[in-house]
Amino acid sequence: MEDEIPKHNHDREVDGDLLIRRLEVTDKSKGFLKVLSQLSPCDSISDSEFLTQFSLICSHGDDHVIAVVEDRKSGKIVATGSVFVEKKFIHGCSKVGHIEDVVVDRESRGKKLGQMVLNYLVEHAKKMDCYKVILDSLVDTAGFYKKNGFVEKDVHLVMYF
Numbered sequence: 001m002e003d004e005i006p007k008h009n010h011d012r013e014v015d016g017d018l019l020i021r022r023l024e025v026t027d028k029s030k031g032f033l034k035v036l037s038q039l040s041p042c043d044s045i046s047d048s049e050f051l052t053q054f055s056l057i058c059s060h061g062d063d064h065v066i067a068v069v070e071d072r073k074s075g076k077i078v079a080t081g082s083v084f085v086e087k088k089f090i091h092g093c094s095k096v097g098h099i100e101d102v103v104v105d106r107e108s109r110g111k112k113l114g115q116m117v118l119n120y121l122v123e124h125a126k127k128m129d130c131y132k133v134i135l136d137s138l139v140d141t142a143g144f145y146k147k148n149g150f151v152e153k154d155v156h157l158v159m160y161f
Contacts, residue, residue: 017073018113020120023066023080025054031105032068032077039103060084062128066101067120069113078108081117085128097125097133118148 023032028050036042045053057064062085069079081102085095099121104113125133136156137145146152 017071018078019070019072020067020116021070023054023057023068025051027068027070027077030070030075030077032080035077035080035103035105036101038106039101062124065121065124067117067124069104069108069117071108077105079104079113079117081114081121083121083124083133085125085130091131095128095130097121097128097130099125099133099135102135114144115148118145122149 028045028047033042033045033050057066064082064084066082067080068077070076071078082100083097084100085097088094088096099118102114102117102121104111104117122133135145135150142152
């Protein structure tokens with residue numbers, strides 16, 4: 001089944017041991033969900049559920065990208081983040097990039113991996129001709145995004161179901 005998943009050549013070597021790239025189906029076994037659960041509870045997902053969700057995300061092509069940083073020495077995923085592209089009618093039928101779920105494994109923090117993931121996602125949004133990229137942040141982590149070029153604007157509201 002992996003042969004059916006499109007290959008992308010957006011991979012970038014960060015240094016000798018680190019590679020930033022798009023999520024691959026084999027990343028579940030490399031600790032992807034463990035890293036993601038450090039951001040928000042991530043219930044146990046079967047291999048079948050993971051593959052179904054992975055395939056659905058891949059079906060959106062470049063409109064939904066999940067980036068990961070893999071430590072090739074350990075074979076583990078140590079950071080992740082995602083961006084999806086919203087097509088608009090306003091601003092001349094433009095596009096907006098939405099960044100979500102940026103997290104670095106606790107044991108790998110302090111190595112600028114979050115900044116690398118964020119830059120990867122922003123660059124992807126630019127390549128997709130988005131006129132802006134937006135994200136939500138906790139108060140505690142807003143400083144990180146501000147240091148990386150984001151500005152605080154308006155008010156964030158949410159309704160949970």
